[in-house]
Amino acid sequence: MHDTTFITAGDGCRIAYRLDGADDNPVLVLSNSIGTTLHMWDAQIAALTEHFCVLRYDFRGHGKSDVPPGAYSMDRLGRDVVELLDALNIGRAHFLGLSLGGFVGQWLGIHASDRIDQLILSNTSSRLGPVSEFDARIKALKTSPDMAAVAEGFLAAWFPRPMLEVMHPEVQPFRDMLLSTPPQGLAGLYAAVRDADMRRTIALIDRPTLVIAGTDDTVTLASHGEHIASTVPGARLVMMPAVHLPNIEHPKMYARTVLDFLRETEVA
Template sequence: MTDSLSFVTAGDGTRIAYRIDGSGDQPTLILSNSIATTLHMWDQQIAELSRHFRVIRYDTRGHGASGVPAGAYSIDRLGRDVVELMDALNIERAHFLGLSLGGFIGQWLGIHAPERIDRLILSNTSPYLGPAQPWDEAINSVLQSKDMTERAEMFLRNWFPADMLAAGGPVIDEIRAMVLSTSRHGLAANFAVVRDTDLRRTISLITRPTLVIAGEHDPVTAASHGRAIAETIAGAQLKVLPTVHLPNVELPKEYLETVLGFLRSTN
């Protein structure tokens, strides 16, 4: 899928890259990527999603074509980036689907900007991935490495089943390329977001209709984390798929059915 990117400038001057697919007269759906990927991690879903929604994808700061400001980032800043993107595009309310780091952002939005969110999907995510020490070590390791080669292989092992990884192919190659192209400084700054975020208590404040998607074999954000989110948010639904960490890539058809079933539901 060729790039057709536009940009908005966040409140702190950082440029955020985004693209829009679908008709403007449809409900808006915002997609938020996992750490070390870009908005293209959603490519397999776009053709179908854009039949039903005006789909807005963006590169989280520190990723893809978005800016990479110096220093550690915060979940508040990542959440405000979404609100400011919506403001710039005159979007009053939208559905929001975030995976992994994008799911952290979705939780923040559900807590702090519920008036901007219609239906919320939190995929393969967690309210807390502490303690801090392993993240500090990961940050130091990333900043000291000469490139992303070793980190890319580690991510891929954590994101996909071994047989799918061994088989390779274009989809795996595309995800690997996304990781390899990620700024080391951007990755470290977003690792700091995960290190510093603890939403375990405050997600009880989320009142928007919420679907939690978890991967049965996910070693990054365990299925138990998804269950804990669903149990904490009143009325939340839980769907556990037989996948690792990127179910939209591993089982795209089943993932799409799950997402559309929830977003198009009247319950």
């Protein structure tokens, strides 16, 4: 296990990352949702590191990474991952991205498939709108950011109501991550999502792909996962009885689903 450390991306932004597991295992990159840090995967690390060297990182604008001004782009977020792999001398890796991380996974599958072995796209979409909604959120963050209200809005969309009503212990770390997210960083990533549309280009992905969707997801709808699975050639779809974070609602089922796919396609 290694502490969080940093690389510097091509535009000078420092990106925080962490490696867990044996260095001689295949590498699995984990990519987070917006408003979280690499710690959103903490519950999966023990299971995943039995088979993989797990590489996690904080998006620019989030966690311990730098917070550049202005809008971010999906191209830039994708290149951050490629440059992270380059800096660590990792030629190819498996990739698991949830929500925004799944957007980045799609970009990598389209533009950098030579760096990806197996691809898992969880609770994500190829296009999220409307643009006006993201513009309004960005404006609010720039003029009068109320991160407490932002945090509660995210939590209500991420977790089933019973978990929120009983103050489930898994919820508080996500509230803390949201409250610590810089408004500029959140606005920058909002812009990247606002401007991304990969509904057609994901047909170019040629990597073995698993799509995970939540039956009760109100952020990236189950139908969005179905679209990705039907558009990416040969992709497989797994529906989980969850909202937006099945890795938190069903951590054992989630880890088993991920490992079954990665190890099956590896053996094959």
